[in-house]
Amino acid sequence: MPADEIMTEQTTVTQTDARPVPTLPDAQTVISVKHWTDRLFSFRVTRPASLRFRSGEFVMIGLMGDPDPKTGKQKPLLRAYSIASPSWDDALEFYSIKVQDGPLTSKLQHIQPGDEIILRPKPVGTLVHDALLPGKRLWLFATGTGFAPFASLLRDPETYEKFDEIVMTHTVRDVAELEYGRQLIENLAKDDMMEELLGAENLAKIRYYPTTTREQSPKMGRITNLLQDGTVFRDLGIDGIHPETDRGMVCGSLDFNKDIKEVLEGFGLEEGANSDPKHYVVEKAFVG
Numbered sequence: 001m002p003a004d005e006i007m008t009e010q011t012t013v014t015q016t017d018a019r020p021v022p023t024l025p026d027a028q029t030v031i032s033v034k035h036w037t038d039r040l041f042s043f044r045v046t047r048p049a050s051l052r053f054r055s056g057e058f059v060m061i062g063l064m065g066d067p068d069p070k071t072g073k074q075k076p077l078l079r080a081y082s083i084a085s086p087s088w089d090d091a092l093e094f095y096s097i098k099v100q101d102g103p104l105t106s107k108l109q110h111i112q113p114g115d116e117i118i119l120r121p122k123p124v125g126t127l128v129h130d131a132l133l134p135g136k137r138l139w140l141f142a143t144g145t146g147f148a149p150f151a152s153l154l155r156d157p158e159t160y161e162k163f164d165e166i167v168m169t170h171t172v173r174d175v176a177e178l179e180y181g182r183q184l185i186e187n188l189a190k191d192d193m194m195e196e197l198l199g200a201e202n203l204a205k206i207r208y209y210p211t212t213t214r215e216q217s218p219k220m221g222r223i224t225n226l227l228q229d230g231t232v233f234r235d236l237g238i239d240g241i242h243p244e245t246d247r248g249m250v251c252g253s254l255d256f257n258k259d260i261k262e263v264l265e266g267f268g269l270e271e272g273a274n275s276d277p278k279h280y281v282v283e284k285a286f287v288g
């Protein structure tokens with residue numbers, strides 16, 4: 001029987017025990033919100049005590065939709081969001097695009113601390129260490145908000161235990177869209193707690209490779225092209241991608257995922273899954 005049905009007249013509810021009754025099913029409370037550009041924001045929400053997840057997984061989150069004009073009933077409007085925080089964190093972090101006519105993000109972009117969102121506590125996903133065979137070098141390929149699952153994995157000690165080198169590539173349109181990822185990586189070394197948890201030697205394993213496609217920056221171009229023409233390898237002093245040593249995780253738009261899969265398969269890598277670990281894995285970043 002659910003806890004809220006066993007309340008009897010004998011139950012004393014003192015002021016200090018009293019909590020606001022969640023108005024949404026699976027409600028979690030927004031702790032903080034940060035707007036990075038007019039297209040991007042991140043936010044932190046409370047974590048259900050029972051929620052266990054593997055870094056890199058996603059959950060369904062959302063808000064109540066508008067009332068149906070005929071019945072007045074409201075239905076939850078949910079989308080898959082990668083959890084951007086690591087599995088050891090007390091709170092849950094998400095990184096989102098704002099689509100002005102997007103059914104969910106047109107509303108979600110206005111959340112404020114203290115507001116409630118819906119969070120279904122059933123984490124799933126393929127961007128997890130279990131889906132990859134052991135290797136030496138881990139490539140994390142993101143476009144846009146596809147950085148989110150890697151924000152989780154880069155803060156997880158397991159990532160550094162399993163690999164000697166981690167190459168984080170992030171392709172975005174404009175320089176400002178790199179900022180969430182750039183600051184996150186910079187803060188790993190600056191934050192004493194993170195440095196202690198992950199270790200300075202491990203943090204030195206990260207090679208960050210940001211590229212832009214529509215605004216001038218030190219490295220221009222789509223990562224797919226930069227891999228194919230060998231620019232990435234020349235820049236990083238790496239002798240290519242090989243199935244014996246290299247592993248990949250991919251998170252971006254459908255088109256990006258399709259194109260980079262072809263590039264990786266061209267290097268001889270095969271796609272893995274939780275039940276069948278191989279050389280690389282792919283997840284679609286949430287858009288809309």
Ligand code: A2P
Pocket residue numbers: 143144171172173212213214222223224253255256257259260
């Ligand atoms: P481009 O500007 O050339 O389209 P978006 O903001 O549209 O999700 O795109 C994020 C980044 O991903 C942009 O820099 C975009 O480059 C790049 N991108 C989009 N599609 C692909 C693709 N098929 N292959 C490689 N990069 C892509």
